[in-house]
Amino acid sequence: MPKVTEAHLEARRKQILDAAGACFSQKGFHQTTMQDICAQAELSPGAVYRYFSAKEEIIAAMVDERRREGIALIQAVKRERHDTLDVLDEIAEVFFNRLEDVQGCAVDIELWSESQSNRRVKELMRRDASDVTEAFTAIIQHAQKHGEVNPDLDPLAVAQVMNSSFYGLILQKSLDTDIEIGPYVQAIKAMMGGTFWLKGARKGA
Amino acid sequence: MPKVTEAHLEARRKQILDAAGACFSQKGFHQTTMQDICAQAELSPGAVYRYFSAKEEIIAAMVDERRREGIALIQAVKRERHDTLDVLDEIAEVFFNRLEDVQGCAVDIELWSESQSNRRVKELMRRDASDVTEAFTAIIQHAQKHGEVNPDLDPLAVAQVMNSSFYGLILQKSLDTDIEIGPYVQAIKAMMGGTFWLKGARKGA
Amino acid sequence: MPKVTEAHLEARRKQILDAAGACFSQKGFHQTTMQDICAQAELSPGAVYRYFSAKEEIIAAMVDERRREGIALIQAVKRERHDTLDVLDEIAEVFFNRLEDVQGCAVDIELWSESQSNRRVKELMRRDASDVTEAFTAIIQHAQKHGEVNPDLDPLAVAQVMNSSFYGLILQKSLDTDIEIGPYVQAIKAMMGGTFWLKGARKGA
Amino acid sequence: MPKVTEAHLEARRKQILDAAGACFSQKGFHQTTMQDICAQAELSPGAVYRYFSAKEEIIAAMVDERRREGIALIQAVKRERHDTLDVLDEIAEVFFNRLEDVQGCAVDIELWSESQSNRRVKELMRRDASDVTEAFTAIIQHAQKHGEVNPDLDPLAVAQVMNSSFYGLILQKSLDTDIEIGPYVQAIKAMMGGTFWLKGARKGA
C-alpha cells in the first residue's frame, strides 16, 4: 500500500506544473530556474525532483497537459453538437475564449519556440497541431460533401488557415493586450461567409 | 594605420548577426552560447564583443534587422504598385515567399517567445506588428472608400486576420515543413474573395 | 530535515572569511580569484555564493569583521581600566600586539587601498578610523581636564598622531618584518612623556 | 640616428605615467585596464606597449618615479640646510606639503597594497622606506652626538616613528580630506619637543 494516495501525488504534480506555468509565462523556459519553480510551488528542490526527474520533464509534461486540454475541448464540442456550423461556431467560441488565459497563451508561445530546438517537444506539438488540423479537415470535408462548402477548396488548406486565425491572434494579443477579439472573429466570419459557404448556407454571420 | 573601413565594420556586424541567426534558429536564444556564435562566425569572443556589448544586444539587433527588412519589403511593394489589389497580391507574394527562409522563420518564432519576457524585444516586436497592421489597415480603408471592400468590416480587425494568416503559417510550417503554401494561399484568397470584395471586383481569385 | 543550525551557518561564514583573509593577504583582493578562496576554504563556488552573493560582499564583510574586532578591543580595555594612563597603556599594548598578526596587517593594508576606489569600503573604513579617533580624543580630553595633559594641544590632532603611530607601524612592518616593536613603543612613550604629560605625572616612561 | 629624439621618448613615457597615475589613483592598479590608461593618455595600446612592455612595468616605473622624487626632496633639503633642526623642520614642511597631492597619496597607498603581493614592488618600496629611515636615523644620531636629543632613545625607532607620522597622515587624509595638517604637525612637534629635545634646545616648538 502506498504511503500517500494517488490523489496526493497527482495534486503535487499539478502544484508543480502550475508553479512552472506561472514562471514560464513570465520568464520563459530557459530563463526560469528550478529555484524559481520551487519558490513558486513553495516546495524544496528535493521535493520537485521526486515528481519530475529533470527540468526538461516539466516542460514535456506541460506540452502534454496543454495538448490534452485542447483535444478534450474539441472532443467535448463534437460530442455535444452535431451540425457542422454549430461545431465550428462552438469550437471558435471555446478556443477564442481560451485567449483570455494570458498565462496559458504565453506558455503556448514559449512552447512554439521550444519546439524549434527540442525534438521531443516538437513532436508533441506537431501531433497536437495535426490533430486539430485533422479535426477541422474532417469537418470541412463533411460540409463539402453536404454541399455547404465550396468543394474546389483544399480542405486541409482551409483547416490550416483556420488554425492560423487562432495562432496568429494568440501572438498578436500577446504583443498588444488591447486587441479586441469580437471584431476579429466577425472579420473572420465575414471572410469565410463569402466564397467559403455556398449560397446562403449561413444567415447572419 | 589599420583604421578599418566603415564597410568592414558593417560586414563584421553582418557576419556576427548571420552566425547568430544560424545558431538561434537551431538552438534558440538562450540555448545558444556566445561560444556557439563565435565558432559559427569564426571569430573570437573579444572580436564579437567589439561589435555587440552583450548577448542581449545581438538579440535586439536581430529584431531590428528583421523589422527593417519587413518594412522595406512593404515600402518597396507600395512604391511599385498602386492598385489596392495589386499591392495586396504582391505583399502576399513577397511575404509568403519569405517563408522559404526556414532559418528566418525559426528566428521569428524565437523572437515571439523572447518578447514574452524581454521588454525591449517586446516593444520592438509590437512596433513591427503594428506598423504592418497599420499598412494593411490603410490599404483596406482605401479599398473600402473605393467601394472595393465591404464597408461594414472593421479594417483593423481585417488587417489583424491578414497578419494571422502569415504568423500562423510560419508556425505551422515550422512544425511541419511539408505544408504547401500554394493551396494555403488559394484558400485565403477564396475566403477573402467572398464577402470581402464587394460584387465582382475580383474575378477568379 | 537538514535544516542546519545557526551555528553551522556562522561557522561556514567564518570558514570562508578566514580562507579569504589568507588569500587576500597573499595576493591582494583583486588578484585573489573566487577559485582561490574556494580552494582555501575547501568549498565549491556554489557553497561560497550561498553565503556571500558576490566577491565584493566578502570584502565588505572583512572590513566589518576587522572593524568590529577593533571596537571590541577598545571597549574591553575601557571596561577594565579606568585610569587614563592605564587605558592608553593597555590600548597600546593590545593594538601593538595585534601587529603580530601578519596576515591581519596585510589585509588591513589591502583595505586601505580598496577604500581609495570602493565607496562602500571607504565609508566603513572612515567610520572605523573616526570611531578610534573619537575614543582617543575622549581619553585625551579627559586627561586634559584632569591636568594630566597639556591643555594647549588639540586633542583631535593628538589622537590622529596616535592613530598614525599604529598605521605607520603596520605599514613599515609589512615591508620589513624585522622591525622591532619594543623600541618603537619606547620611542613613542618617550616622545609623549615630554610635553605631553604635565609635570611628573609619569615617572619612567 | 634615432628618428625621434630622446626627449620625445621621455615625454611619451611621462605622458603614459601621468595617465596611469590618474587612473591608478581613481580605480586602483588592478581595476585600471590598459584601455583606461590608453584613453587617459590619448594613445593607442600599441603605442603604450612600445614604451612599457607590460602593465607591471608601468607599476614598477611608478614606484621608481615616486621613490626618486622622495629621495630628491630629502637630498635637496640636506644640501640647503645644515642645522639638524632646520633639516627636520624643512623635511616635515616638504613632506607634509606633499599630502596636498591627493592623487599622489592615493597612488602611494596603492603601492603599499601592491607591495604586499608583488615582490618587485615590495623590494623597491622597502628600499625607499629604509632610505628615508636611514636619513632620519642619521639626523637623529647626529643630534644625539651634539647633545640635542636624548641619547637613551634608539635613533632607528625614533626615525620609524617619524616615518609613521607621515604614512599615518597620508592614510587618514585619504579617508577624510577634512583633516587639518596644521594642528597635526603642531601636536607632533609638541610631543617631540618634550623628552625628545634635551633642555631648551628648541625654543617655540
Place this chain on the structure above:
DNA sequence: GATGAATGAGGTTTCATTCAT
C-alpha cells in the same frame, strides 16, 4: 517523503597583449 546545503560544469564577459597594416 521532504529538506536545503552543497556540487561543479559551464555560461557570459573582460582585458592584457599582439600584429597586420
Place this chain on the structure above:
DNA sequence: AATGAATGAAACCTCATTCAT
C-alpha cells in the same frame, strides 16, 4: 612610430542536480 582590431585565457557567477540528514 603608431594604430586598433583581434585574440583567448581566465574571471565571476549561476543553476540543474544530488544526497546526507
